[in-house]
Amino acid sequence: MGEVSRARSYQVSAIVLRQRDLGEADRIVILLTRERGKLSVVAKGVKRARSKLAPALQLFTHAHLQLARGRSLEVVTQAQAVAAFPRLRSDVERYACASYTAELADAMIEEGASCEWVFDLVESTLAALDDGGDMASLVRGFELKLLTGLGYGPELERCVECGVEVGDRAGGFSAVEGGVICPRCARGGAPISEAALAGLRGLLRLPQSDLGGKKLKESVRQELERLMRRFVDYRVERELRSAAFLPK
Ligand SMILES: [Zn+2]
Known part of the structure; x- marks a missing residue:
C-alpha cells in the first residue's frame, strides 16, 4: 500500500x-x-x-x-x-447510450481493481456522446474496446475453430465460441458480411474520439447491433437492463 x-x-x-x-x-x-x-x-x-x-x-x-x-x-x-455532460441527461437516446456504457463498465469491472485505461475509455465515450457523436459507432466501439482490453473481446482475425486467418471474408461469427469462423468450419452459424467484419475491425482500431464522426451504413449498423448484442450478453452472462432502451 x-x-x-x-x-x-x-x-x-x-x-x-x-x-x-x-x-x-x-x-x-x-x-x-x-x-x-x-x-x-x-x-x-x-x-x-x-x-x-x-x-x-x-x-x-x-x-x-x-x-x-x-x-x-x-x-x-x-x-x-x-x-457535466448535460446532454446525456436531457436527450432520451443519449441518456440510454450513456446508461448502457455505465452499466457495462459496472458489470465488467470489479470493485477496487484500478485501471486507468477503462476510466479514459468511459470518459471519452461519454464526452463524444455528449458532443453529439454517432451513437451506434460509439456504443459498438465501447463494447469492443472494453471487452478486448479486459481479455474478453471477439477474435476478428483467425478462425476460432481451426486458427486459419480469415482475411476479408469470414464464414460466420459465433458469440459462444468468441469470434469469426472460416468458411470451411462454418456450419449454420450466424453469417457475417464483409462490410460488418471490416466495421468491427475499424471500430476496435479507431479511438473513441474519432468514432463520433463515423456513421455506419444502415445495414451494417443493424448487423453489428444483432451480432454484438448476442456477443456481449454471452460474455457478461446476464442481460443488461439498459440494453433494451438503446436507440434502434
Ligand atoms: Zn476454420
Missing part, C-alpha cells in the same frame, strides 16, 4: 456510474475512478436542495472528488465537476 492509501483523505478523478438512496438525505454513489477503479462512496446530504456536493455527483458527471476514510465506505467531502 502506498502513501495515498494511508492518508485520511485523498483525491480522485471520478465518473458517476450509478447511485442509490441511503436514508432520507444521503446516497451511495458508485464511482469509476481513475486512481482506484470502481468504488462505492457515501455522499451525505446530497439529496437536500442546497447540497454543495449534488451538482458534481449527478449521473455520468466527471468530477474531482475528495474522499475521506469512513467506517466502512469512503465519504465524499468535496466535489467539483470537471465535465
Whole structure:
C-alpha cells in the first residue's frame, strides 16, 4: 500500500456510474475512478436542495472528488465537476447510450481493481456522446474496446475453430465460441458480411474520439447491433437492463 492509501483523505478523478438512496438525505454513489477503479462512496446530504456536493455527483458527471476514510465506505467531502455532460441527461437516446456504457463498465469491472485505461475509455465515450457523436459507432466501439482490453473481446482475425486467418471474408461469427469462423468450419452459424467484419475491425482500431464522426451504413449498423448484442450478453452472462432502451 502506498502513501495515498494511508492518508485520511485523498483525491480522485471520478465518473458517476450509478447511485442509490441511503436514508432520507444521503446516497451511495458508485464511482469509476481513475486512481482506484470502481468504488462505492457515501455522499451525505446530497439529496437536500442546497447540497454543495449534488451538482458534481449527478449521473455520468466527471468530477474531482475528495474522499475521506469512513467506517466502512469512503465519504465524499468535496466535489467539483470537471465535465457535466448535460446532454446525456436531457436527450432520451443519449441518456440510454450513456446508461448502457455505465452499466457495462459496472458489470465488467470489479470493485477496487484500478485501471486507468477503462476510466479514459468511459470518459471519452461519454464526452463524444455528449458532443453529439454517432451513437451506434460509439456504443459498438465501447463494447469492443472494453471487452478486448479486459481479455474478453471477439477474435476478428483467425478462425476460432481451426486458427486459419480469415482475411476479408469470414464464414460466420459465433458469440459462444468468441469470434469469426472460416468458411470451411462454418456450419449454420450466424453469417457475417464483409462490410460488418471490416466495421468491427475499424471500430476496435479507431479511438473513441474519432468514432463520433463515423456513421455506419444502415445495414451494417443493424448487423453489428444483432451480432454484438448476442456477443456481449454471452460474455457478461446476464442481460443488461439498459440494453433494451438503446436507440434502434
Ligand atoms: Zn476454420
